[in-house]
Amino acid sequence: MIKKIAVADVVLGMYLVEIHGSWLHHPFWKSNFLLEDPEDLSKLKSSGVPSVSVDLSRSKLSDSKPRPRPESREKPAITELRPAPAEKRTSFESELRHARRLCEQSQNEVLSMFSEARMGQAVPLTRAAQVVEEINSSVTRQPQALITLARLKTSDNYTYMHSVAVSALMIALARELNLDDGKVHVAGMAGLLHDVGKMAVPDAILNKPGKLTDEEFALVKSHPVKGAEILERSSGVDDKVIEVCLHHHEKFDGSGYPNGQAANQISVIARMAAVCDVYDAITSDRPYKKGWPPSESIQRMVSWSGHFDPKILQAFIKVVGIYPVGSLVRLKSQRLAVVIAQSEGSLLKPVVKVFFSTRTQLPLPQQILDLSKSSVDDAIECREPLENWNFPYLNDLWQEAG
Numbered sequence: 001m002i003k004k005i006a007v008a009d010v011v012l013g014m015y016l017v018e019i020h021g022s023w024l025h026h027p028f029w030k031s032n033f034l035l036e037d038p039e040d041l042s043k044l045k046s047s048g049v050p051s052v053s054v055d056l057s058r059s060k061l062s063d064s065k066p067r068p069r070p071e072s073r074e075k076p077a078i079t080e081l082r083p084a085p086a087e088k089r090t091s092f093e094s095e096l097r098h099a100r101r102l103c104e105q106s107q108n109e110v111l112s113m114f115s116e117a118r119m120g121q122a123v124p125l126t127r128a129a130q131v132v133e134e135i136n137s138s139v140t141r142q143p144q145a146l147i148t149l150a151r152l153k154t155s156d157n158y159t160y161m162h163s164v165a166v167s168a169l170m171i172a173l174a175r176e177l178n179l180d181d182g183k184v185h186v187a188g189m190a191g192l193l194h195d196v197g198k199m200a201v202p203d204a205i206l207n208k209p210g211k212l213t214d215e216e217f218a219l220v221k222s223h224p225v226k227g228a229e230i231l232e233r234s235s236g237v238d239d240k241v242i243e244v245c246l247h248h249h250e251k252f253d254g255s256g257y258p259n260g261q262a263a264n265q266i267s268v269i270a271r272m273a274a275v276c277d278v279y280d281a282i283t284s285d286r287p288y289k290k291g292w293p294p295s296e297s298i299q300r301m302v303s304w305s306g307h308f309d310p311k312i313l314q315a316f317i318k319v320v321g322i323y324p325v326g327s328l329v330r331l332k333s334q335r336l337a338v339v340i341a342q343s344e345g346s347l348l349k350p351v352v353k354v355f356f357s358t359r360t361q362l363p364l365p366q367q368i369l370d371l372s373k374s375s376v377d378d379a380i381e382c383r384e385p386l387e388n389w390n391f392p393y394l395n396d397l398w399q400e401a402g
Helices: 038-045 092-118 125-141 143-149 158-176 181-193 196-200 214-221 223-232 239-247 268-282 294-303 310-320 394-399
Strands: 002-006 015-020 051-055 328-331 335-341 351-357 362-370 380-383
Touching (some): 125 143, 125 181, 181 268, 351 394
Antiparallel strands (some): 002 051, 015 051, 328 335, 328 380, 351 362
């Protein structure tokens, strides 16, 4: 039996199925859970949310006395982290140099952690937390550098660099949503560990260049459940990290897996992960498919009705831009340019590097233009399909300044 009640009347032991208010304003990642923790009850009553819906049949009101959290739910690797000193903003070029080293170090660390998981060992949370802190520092200094660089992968390092990239995207998205530092860190941990279940899938299947058989595809689709099992065996993993591992392939319309959850049944952090995971996957070269350009990927994601939470996708676009770094665009002057940075004032007017004339079909002296400046008499006409051109050096154009 579902009953809507005022927050003032909520007591411990009630099973909440909906919190009536913006998920950006209430203190929980999910709105479907048994309220057992006195601290959670206090947060709910001080949040300003007016009412909730309660499932009385799933409530445990006879056992509603306040009690401490179970020992297994302690999260020392996360909660004992001391706040890092505020990072100063740096330029894209400056941070790119640091991001190159960080990508290599983080990839090696994830490879080591995932190899231990493959052998049945617990995930080393302290090491994972240290990697996330380094990623967080880089994203705080300059969000675009690491996010863009981590998109460049090989088939050999895809799984590990994908984990680094999704961690960075999750941190940047969490900051865009104005989440507190603790939730930002958990989002980064969730991104880093979301694909640990792929260690239960043979590499020959993960890296297969051709179409998977039904049996192989079923095995690949088992990785969220396998990953959650791995993390549950690792003492101290935050519940939200496990939740992302299990549900990052759910879709907003309920057509995802493994549980076919829909809309608010999917936790906020899992909805965030769905966006970050897909964006990095479709912009990366895989053994069976070449990655799409970043701006085309954003366009396609917007067109996939029912796949993502629209509000979270909108926030994500603010993170990476309508024309993400590395996008090839045609200007109204009929020159081609590559996006090298986002402008503060407008998603439609990034900083670009002009390098080619479509009229003469010849390279031009390279020129950097901030299209948001009133002094610049040019603008983006359209996204330019990469397949129309043979520019093997395109990635070098946005990297060379770093």
